Every structure is written in C-alpha cells, then in structure tokens.
Amino acid sequence: MANLENIKARKTLDQIQPYSPGKPIWEVQEELGLERVIKLASNENPLGPSKKAVAAIEQGVLGLNRYPDADASDLKMAIAKEHGVEKNQVIPTNGADELITLISEAFLEQGDEIVVPDPSFSEYDFGAHIMGAKVVKVPFAQGFAFDVDAMIAAVTDKTKIIYICSPNNPTGTYMKKQDVQKLLDAVGDILVVFDAAYSHYADADDYTDGTEFIRQGYPLLTLKTFSKIYGIAGVRVGFGIAADSIITSILKVKEPFNVNTLAQLAATAAVTDHEHVTQSREANSRGREFLYEAFEELGLPYTKSMANFVLVKLGEEGEALYQDLMKKGVIVRYGKGWGLPEYVRVSVGTEEENEFFVEALRELIQK
Numbered sequence: 001m002a003n004l005e006n007i008k009a010r011k012t013l014d015q016i017q018p019y020s021p022g023k024p025i026w027e028v029q030e031e032l033g034l035e036r037v038i039k040l041a042s043n044e045n046p047l048g049p050s051k052k053a054v055a056a057i058e059q060g061v062l063g064l065n066r067y068p069d070a071d072a073s074d075l076k077m078a079i080a081k082e083h084g085v086e087k088n089q090v091i092p093t094n095g096a097d098e099l100i101t102l103i104s105e106a107f108l109e110q111g112d113e114i115v116v117p118d119p120s121f122s123e124y125d126f127g128a129h130i131m132g133a134k135v136v137k138v139p140f141a142q143g144f145a146f147d148v149d150a151m152i153a154a155v156t157d158k159t160k161i162i163y164i165c166s167p168n169n170p171t172g173t174y175m176k177k178q179d180v181q182k183l184l185d186a187v188g189d190i191l192v193v194f195d196a197a198y199s200h201y202a203d204a205d206d207y208t209d210g211t212e213f214i215r216q217g218y219p220l221l222t223l224k225t226f227s228k229i230y231g232i233a234g235v236r237v238g239f240g241i242a243a244d245s246i247i248t249s250i251l252k253v254k255e256p257f258n259v260n261t262l263a264q265l266a267a268t269a270a271v272t273d274h275e276h277v278t279q280s281r282e283a284n285s286r287g288r289e290f291l292y293e294a295f296e297e298l299g300l301p302y303t304k305s306m307a308n309f310v311l312v313k314l315g316e317e318g319e320a321l322y323q324d325l326m327k328k329g330v331i332v333r334y335g336k337g338w339g340l341p342e343y344v345r346v347s348v349g350t351e352e353e354n355e356f357f358v359e360a361l362r363e364l365i366q367k
C-alpha cells in the first residue's frame, strides 16, 4: 500500500497563506442568529450590477450549449474603445485575480523578485509564491503615502515585476502621476503592474490609471476588474491593458475558455453603461464623506480614500470592536492580516447600510 505522506506538493507552496475572504452574510446570520446582517467587507458595488449587464446575461442563457468565444472578441473591442487602445493590447481574464496569476506564470522564474508596497493586495504575493519567486515589501510612508524612492531603491537585478496598487487596497491612498512617471523613468526595463481596480472612484487631479503611460510605450500593464464599480463580481471578469508584446506573452499561459459566455456578455454591456458608473461613483463619494464625518465625530483617525472603502483606526480595542460589530450584524474587514491590528477597512455601502454601520459603531464606542 502506498503511503499518502509521500505525495508531496512543491516546496514553494509552504509559502502560500490561504486567502481569507470577508465572511458571507448567511454564515454570520446563521452563527449569530441575526436577522439583519450587512457586509461592508469586500468592496462590492452596493447599488447592484449594471442593469444592462443583467439583461445581457438573460439573453445569453439560451446559448450556453456553445463554448465561449475563446478570443472574447466583443469584450476586448469594447474595452479597447473605452480606453483608447488597440484590441491586441487587451486581455480579459476570469477576474483580475486570474490575471495576476497569469502574469506571474508568464514573467517569474524561481528566485526572481517582485517589489510590492506593504500593506497591499495579497494576490501579488500569491502569484510570486506559486512560481517560487521572492516578495520584497516596501512599507508606506506617513499616512500610508506611497514611498516612491523606497520602491525604486528596492529594485535589484532580480526584480521582474513592480506592483503598484492605486488606489491601494486596503489604505485607499494613490500614487501621484508624477511619481508614477518618476518610477517608470528610474527603473527602466522592468514590468510595472498597475492595479487600478478602484480607478473609477479616484477623483484627484493628479491620479492616473496608468493607461497614458502604455500609450507612450512604457512597459506598464494596467489591471482592472468588473467586480467593483461595474458590480458583477459574481461572474468573474477582469482585464489587463499593455503593449501587445506583453499581452502576447500572457496569452501563452492562458487557458482557451477562461472567461465564460455570460461573463463576456455581462462585461461587454457593463463597460459602456456610463450612467451606472456615474451613479455608483457619485453615491460612493457621498458615502465616503458620510463616513469621514462620522469618524471625526467619534474621534477615530481614518485615511482619506480614493476608493470605495475607508481604513479607520479603532485602536487597541480593534479586534474586539471588529467582533462586536459582527455581533451587531456588520461585517467589516479586520486589519490584522495586513499587519494593522488596530484598524478595520469598511466598504462604502448604501446610504442605509452606512447609517446602520455608524450607529452600531457609535453604540459600541460610546457605551
């Protein structure tokens, strides 16, 4: 009889920490016997999906006996048009998470390094670890501002990818356009992956989603997702935009039918639903302001955000308050996993959800 203990996975998998998603609503409802539970933990669009996307899915259901378009041609075209790039500069993927894995598979050899700001989105580390590459973390400066000089200084001859998440998850801070320019000019021939998952929410004049640098010929890949402002996280679509030579390399490791038919139809409709985007952006700006005011009133330090979430410091009681909020039916994201045990990240919800959250927090703090 064979010994199962001799069936060993690759060594590098020891480095991988399981992803911890926000707890689902049903689980908290069941565990705590609560009627009303709101989830402000995954930065989803609280207004729901684009109605045009929903209609496109309904139309598409009857064609499900067919395989998806392996080239996702209509979706590529729609994305290219929206961003002022060519169709062959676009790659749609099964969520932007898949794109991060594909980029890692295409560009990282064992022993290579990636440079990432810290704290940031955990999937960059995941991608590096599955390839046996090393993660070089660069802490933020005061107020979670990007430290562009430190990022440049972290580059070695082993660096293959520099990640910039802007606006950054979980801090909500962004890298100013002139700093992106400075970094690109300083590092030369290194792939810069610019994660602009939250770009639609950023309203600073000196914000860039990176695409202007692609048009100028820099080795930068902008990554975006349909899971946030477009409100279709459940069907899983993300995409990358870069020079066609970079896209061609990533296409080599992609599975043929990675984006399913309904996802392609929904995303193609959503990308031109400007009304839904505008409404969502405006509702988010109001929600952010509402949260800022509430935090000020409660004396809680927070970081101004260019995204649809706010990082707030609850102090030494952080973990207890996070748990107590859950008991009151509010799921937020606890900061410990990012090395921020005194913080939580709260997604901007509907007006009603924001009020429910603030009321729960007020009761806990002022009790």
Ligand SMILES: *Cc1c(COP(=O)(O)O)cnc(C)c1O
Residues within 6 Å of the ligand: 043, 094, 095, 096, 097, 098, 121, 165, 169, 195, 197, 224, 225, 226, 227, 228, 233, 236, 237, 238
């Ligand atoms: C949500 C998110 C993504 C992508 O999510 P998908 O649902 O996989 O498309 C990418 N980057 C950041 C920083 C995110 O927060």
